Amino acid sequence: MTMVERLLWLADELSRRSREIKSAAVERRAVSTAYYAVFHAITTLCASELLGSNAASKKTPEFERVYRALDHKSLKLAFSAAPLNNNQTFKAIGNRVVELQSERIRSDYLPSGRLYKKSECDRLVQSARSIVAELKNLSSQDRRTLAVYLTFKNRSQ
């Protein structure tokens, strides 16, 4: 099982468990964990596409450097701008990623209290799983496009 798969599993578990113990805190951890599953899926895609996905590549400092190049703010910016916002596949992924990212920040930083109805928490976790599946199904060209435009800033001059 990969880390991304484990995080998705954990998000499911937290969502299910939150219902049993009636915990807003656990619901919020479910949503946050679901986002991080997606974030790691995206960063893995970017680094693997740019440096190769074999085991040896993944152990290099260069892989870690590219992996760490993507930050949360630039993720939203990239999905808001061309060419990603002109492509139906990326738009669909971006709509989900940006929502999950926003909910992750609400979950992690807002004062204690319930943020979600149970159905919302389930939907967000399910959405994370769908994003990861969509990333896996991208064409090689789309993977390359996503990796380049998420990792490198757009400069106007």
Add this chain to the structure above:
Amino acid sequence: MNLAQVTEVVTGVLSQRFAKDGYSSADVQVEEDFDGEEIIRVTVHLAHPVENVDELYESVGEIRERLQQQGDKRFVFLNQDFPGADDFDGEDEDISRGMH
């Protein structure tokens, strides 16, 4: 676009797509996201849940497409509400107890 214009687009899309699910209304609010940008948060009220959440996200795609055609590039977050959407009342963390 102002809120009334956005609401018109949103309700037009949702009432058509979710008529089969007992669409009754949609609440549309503009909120500030974590980065200070505005997002549009929508709650659609239904008689029964849309089981396949992909349908909700396809609706978001259509709403954003229509908004963008009119120059509005804000992200749209859509949630569904239906009888029984929440299956527990209250929570185990009592916020009245203090800071932690």
